[in-house]
Amino acid sequence: MSTLTPPVHSRSGPRIDLLNPLRNWLDHLEVRDxxxxxxxxxxxxxxxxxxxxLSLFGHTLHIPALCxxxxxxxQLVSLRFRALAYLTDVCGEDVTRYIC
Structure with a gap:
C-alpha cells in the first residue's frame, strides 16, 4: 500500500518561472517564411x-559550453532546427552552409 505525501514547498513558497511565457512562445513559433x-x-x-x-604552459584548460x-x-536550438527543416523540406534548399 502506498501513501501519498504532500508536495514539498520551500520557505519562500512556490517558484514562479518568469521566462516560461518566452519559452512557450519560442516553442510554438512556426517557421513559414x-x-x-x-x-x-x-x-x-x-x-x-x-x-x-586552451593550452597554457603545456596544460590544457577546458572552458565548458556556457550556452x-x-x-x-x-528553445532557440529547437527553433533553428525547425528553420533548417523548413528550408530543406518545404523550400528544397541546400542547408550545408549552416551546418558546423
Missing part, C-alpha cells in the same frame, strides 16, 4: 561559440 528561416539560421549558431580548449547557462537555449 524563407527569409525568417534564413535569418534564424544565421543568428542562432549551430554550436556554442564559447566552448574552448547551457542560457535559460532559453533549448
Amino acid at each position: 524563407r527569409t525568417f528561416a534564413h535569418l534564424t539560421c544565421r543568428l542562432i549558431p549551430c554550436c556554442c561559440p564559447f566552448e574552448r580548449d 547551457k547557462l542560457n535559460p532559453v537555449y533549448d
Whole structure:
C-alpha cells in the first residue's frame, strides 16, 4: 500500500518561472517564411561559440559550453532546427552552409 505525501514547498513558497511565457512562445513559433528561416539560421549558431580548449604552459584548460547557462537555449536550438527543416523540406534548399 502506498501513501501519498504532500508536495514539498520551500520557505519562500512556490517558484514562479518568469521566462516560461518566452519559452512557450519560442516553442510554438512556426517557421513559414524563407527569409525568417534564413535569418534564424544565421543568428542562432549551430554550436556554442564559447566552448574552448586552451593550452597554457603545456596544460590544457577546458572552458565548458556556457550556452547551457542560457535559460532559453533549448528553445532557440529547437527553433533553428525547425528553420533548417523548413528550408530543406518545404523550400528544397541546400542547408550545408549552416551546418558546423
